[in-house]
Amino acid sequence: MESSTSKEDVLKPVILKASIPLAVTFGGLIYTWIKAKRCLSKAPSLSTNEAISNGNNSQQGEESCLSLASMEEYEGDSAFGETSVIHDYSENPCFEEEINSLRSQIEGMKMKELALRLQFDQFCGLREQELELGEIKNALSLEIARIGFLEREISSMEAEHKKLEDWRSENKLLQKRFKKLQRRSMAQYRIVKEQALMIKAEEAEILRCHDELRMKVNIIDELEDEIKKLQRELDQLQAHKNELLKKIDTLERLHASKIEVSREDYNHVVDELDHVKKEQADEAKELIHLRWTNACLRHEITRHHDNVHQHQHGDNNIELEPGGGSDNQVTHYDSDHDQSHDDDGSSFEHHSVSHFVSFRHGNNGTRSKSGKLLRRIKRWVEGTETSKT
Structure with missing residues (x-):
């Protein structure tokens, strides 16, 4: 639509320029035809010639291709005819009318000549206008071709514009992808950086561990040297131990005889211990009897x-003194019994030992026997401990 409107806009001034000379020439032809018609109407005797001239005018208007040479020949013929007519008129006065008619014909011919010259000038102008019109047509065809070329260029530019728009949209998509890839690459760069830092930290840790391992290896080497030294010392101690074992064997052999003697003493002590246990049982029975009698007395x-308290308060106090002494004796007996239990610490039973010790306070003979027995047990225990060591 835009190309058709542009063509119409271009063709309008060209058509106007071409129509102006055509209208001028057409108006000139009409003017000459009217003027010639007026001139011919003055000579009524030239009706036949007028028809001929009209036919010639129509032929000249249609053909319009006469030359100046034919016009000059025609003028020469007319001048020769005129001189001949004048000569005949001078000879023969009867032909005066014919001379007048011929003069009128000559004038008509002159008018025709003027009309033909005007037509020729108009034809030349039309020819020039035709040439100009051809040039204009050529220029118009060139302009049309140029317009077509411009249309092709416009279409190509539109296609390029579409391509450019497509490229712009693609460029936007590529920019978005680039931004995404850039963000992703930045995130990966951060991750790689963190991993690099972690690797560096691990390398530093590995180097530190390597140094520690080297120090530990050095320490291990030193410890191995010390172990070797200790092994040597251990070998020496083992040899010394063997020597000591030999000495111990000899000492054990010597001590075996002593142990046999101590076993005899041990058997004797056991017998005495059984005898003491029997005596202790008897003493326990006596102690129970004494406690029962003590309770009755209380x-x-x-x-x-x-x-007595009901009769006299003072006599009651005097009579109570022996009873209080017995109570003190009983409590003293119990305290001695407990103290003996804490001091001895032997393997006897609690009641039997307490009874035995309490009874020892009352009986000096039994006390001496139990003291001897305890001393023997103590010696025997000390002897077994020294033998173990």
Whole structure:
């Protein structure tokens, strides 16, 4: 649509320029035809010639290809005819009318000549206009070709514009992809950087561990040297131990005889211990009997004390002194019994030992025997400990 409108805009001034000379020439032809018609109407005797001239005018208007040479020949013929007519008129005065008619014909011919010259000038102008029109047509064809070329260029430019738009959209997509890839590459760069830092830290840790391992290897070498030294010392100590074992064997052989003697003493002590246990059982029975009698006495004393308290308070205090002494004796007996239990620490039973020790306070003979027995047990225990060491 734009190309058709542009063509119409280009052709309008060209058509206007070409129509102006055509209109001028057409108006000139009409003017000459009207003027010639007026001139011919003045000579009524030239009706036949007028028809001929009209036919010639129509032929000249249609053909319009006469030359100046034919016009000059025609003028020469007319001048020769005129001189001949004048000569005949001078000879024969009867032909005056014919001379007038011929003069009118000559004038008509002159008018025709003028009309033909005007037509020729118009034809030349039309020819020039035709040439100009051809040039204009050529220029128009060139312009049309140029317009077609420009249209092709415009179409190519439109195609390039479309390509450019496509490239722009593709460029935008590529820019988005580039930004995404850039962000992804930055994230990967951060990760790689962190991994590089971690690798450096691990390398530093590995170097530190390597140094520690080297130090440990050095320490191990030193320890191996010390172990070798200690092994040598151990060998020496082992040799010394062997020597000591030999000496111990000899000492054990010597000590075996002593152990036999100590075993005899041990058997004797065991027999004495059994005898002491029997005596202790008897003493326990006696102690139980004494406790029972003590309880009975306490009961009687308390009852007697209650009876006396009712009669006289002062006499009650005097009579209670022996009872208090017995109580003190009993408590003293119990305290001695407990103290003996804490001091001895032997393997006897609690009641038997306490009874035995309490009874020892009352009986000097039994006390001396138990003291001897304890001393023998103590010696025997010390002897076994020294033998073990």
